[in-house]
Each structure stands twice: as C-alpha cells, then as structure tokens.
C-alpha cells in the first residue's frame with residue numbers, strides 16, 4: 001500500500017480513538033501505538049515532553065520501541081533542534097547529523113515533529129525513527145503534522 005493511503009487510514013483511526021479525549025498522555029500513547037502498528041518501517045515512535053520543571057529540556061513520554069533516552073536538552077540532537085526551532089526536522093542519515101543522539105544504534109533516519117497545544121505553546125515533540133536510510137520525506141511531514149495538530153490543538 002502507498003504511504004499516503006496508510007496515513008489516511010491511520011489518521012482516521014487515531015482521530016476516532018482520541019475523539020473527545022483531552023489528556024495528553026492518553027493521546028500520546030494512542031498515537032504512538034497506532035502509528036507503530038501501521039508502518040513496518042517505524043522502528044521507534046514516541047514523544048518527548050517539554051519538562052515544566054526544567055527549562056529547555058525534554059523528558060521521555062509514551063513510546064513504542066527499544067529503550068529511549070530519558071532526557072534531551074533543547075541544545076542536543078534532532079529532537080532538540082525540532083523543539084528549539086518549532087519546525088519539523090527530517091534527517092535522511094543520522095550518522096551525518098552533527099550531534100545526533102544515538103539512543104539505539106539501529107536508527108538510520110528519522111523525522112521529528114513539534115507538538116503545539118491550541119494556545120500555540122510547544123508541549124512536546126513526536127520522534128519517529130527508522131532502521132533504513134532516507135525513510136522520511138515531505139509526505140511524512142505533511143501527514144504527521146496534520147495528525148498531530150488535530151489531536152493536540154483542540
């Protein structure tokens with residue numbers, strides 16, 4: 001099946017499951033689970049949450065995959081870059097990304113999407129990793145941003 005068709009299907013599932021739910025942990029757990037089930041290439045899917053207790057630091061949230069790093073500063077890695085700039089980061093080869101944090105050396109490419117609430121505040125980032133090179137492109141960016149905005153900006 002084409003990527004677009006899988007995204008259209010999983011978006012409908014995610015919106016149906018999270019409809020009327022405002023708890024961010026419940027929504028993050030559901031999004032991670034359903035995206036992970038939908039795509040074979042997704043090796044690690046999960047959220048790093050902006051820590052209200054520590055300035056400019058992300059702390060691990062709900063995820064599916066191997067053990068993730070517990071904390072990431074806004075100044076480190078792909079997740080930090082997404083948090084700092086508020087822009088989606090697509091990395092075709094993590095080995096060529098300066099300062100990439102290798103929580104699991106099996107990761108070769110990744111996409112990180114910032115998550116905003118309806119007030120426009122950054123609350124987390126969604127990190128999706130693949131064991132293959134160049135897994136993610138503008139199609140993934142478009143669909144993941146669409147899904148994330150629907151679920152967390154309500």
Ligand code: SME
Nearest residue numbers: 068077078079100101103
């Ligand atoms: N990929 C991230 C680190 C988190 S783990 O891969 C789960 C980064 O470099 O920001």
